[in-house]
Amino acid sequence: MIIPERSRWFPVLILLLVGGLLGLSAPENRSNSQIEVIPQSATPLDGMQAFDQVMQVLTHKRCVNCHPAGDRPRQGEDSHYHNFGVQRGKGNHGVAALTCNTCHQAENNNYAGVPGAPDWSLAPRSMAWEGLSRVEIAQSILDPARNGGRTLAQTVSHLTEHELVLWAWDPGVDANGIPREKPPVSKVDFIKAVRAWAAAGAPIPAK
Numbered sequence: 001m002i003i004p005e006r007s008r009w010f011p012v013l014i015l016l017l018v019g020g021l022l023g024l025s026a027p028e029n030r031s032n033s034q035i036e037v038i039p040q041s042a043t044p045l046d047g048m049q050a051f052d053q054v055m056q057v058l059t060h061k062r063c064v065n066c067h068p069a070g071d072r073p074r075q076g077e078d079s080h081y082h083n084f085g086v087q088r089g090k091g092n093h094g095v096a097a098l099t100c101n102t103c104h105q106a107e108n109n110n111y112a113g114v115p116g117a118p119d120w121s122l123a124p125r126s127m128a129w130e131g132l133s134r135v136e137i138a139q140s141i142l143d144p145a146r147n148g149g150r151t152l153a154q155t156v157s158h159l160t161e162h163e164l165v166l167w168a169w170d171p172g173v174d175a176n177g178i179p180r181e182k183p184p185v186s187k188v189d190f191i192k193a194v195r196a197w198a199a200a201g202a203p204i205p206a207k
């Protein structure tokens with residue numbers, strides 16, 4: 001009859017099931033799935049892809065608000081002129097009673113909505129990026145006459161290590177408690193892109 005047939009196959013079925021479970025957790029299966037992931041994330045950027053990612057950050061308002069064309073910093077997502085009539089001042093640190101560090105501390109004040117990082121001040125006029133194209137910004141940061149006399153290696157360190165740059169990924173909240181927008185490329189990807197761009201000889205696309 002049918003019932004004895006079934007019970008004869010039952011132990012075989014259990015063996016198959018247990019075998020299947022062991023197979024799933026076997027180490028060689030796990031490392032297979034890792035191998036698939038690694039080559040994708042390690043694909044190196046070429047010079048132009050890297051340029052694109054670098055420029056997505058440099059043209060963002062978190063950078064440009066402090067690298068404006070005129071003598072007034074800008075604020076917020078709409079880059080309006082800074083409140084209280086704040087001005088550049090002689091050394092880019094503001095004027096008389098309105099120096100930047102009257103209000104801006106070494107870190108964000110998220111109670112009052114005042115952004116902060118060490119030595120908060122306005123980028124010098126020669127480093128103004130507002131209104132420039134990506135190509136023009138790239139030419140500016142590579143030009144020692146405008147970039148503060150930096151070599152390419154020094155510009156790479158500034159872009160990947162300076163606290164005013166890195167602040168853009170920890171921008172705090174505004175005066176209304178609303179988080180400021182971060183640049184569209186993550187900090188890790190930006191740092192990789194800066195290094196890849198420099199390694200490729202810092203190419204700039206033809207206009």
Ligand code: HEC
Nearest residue numbers: 058062063066120121122123127141147148158164165168
């Ligand atoms: C709080 C104001 C402030 C913010 C925000 C800021 N910068 Fe600057 N930046 C400065 C100042 C001031 C200098 C001049 C520092 C110096 O020469 O030592 C400067 C200089 C630079 C330089 C070197 C000069 C040059 O033209 O190559 C680079 C590159 C730079 N900034 C990139 C950035 C990027 C990228 C961001 C956004 C992710 C940013 N900065 C955000 C104030 C700011």
Ligand code: HEC
Nearest residue numbers: 062065066073075076093094098099100103121122174175
């Ligand atoms: C009287 C206080 C005060 C002084 C002085 C001051 N700031 Fe500000 N600043 C603020 C406050 C408050 C905010 C935040 C406004 C907001 O986002 O709602 C701000 C925001 C900013 C932002 C906007 C950041 C962003 O991306 O949105 C920049 C850039 C800035 N300040 C630069 C400067 C510079 C450079 C100086 C000196 C030349 C300066 N500030 C002097 C109070 C001040």
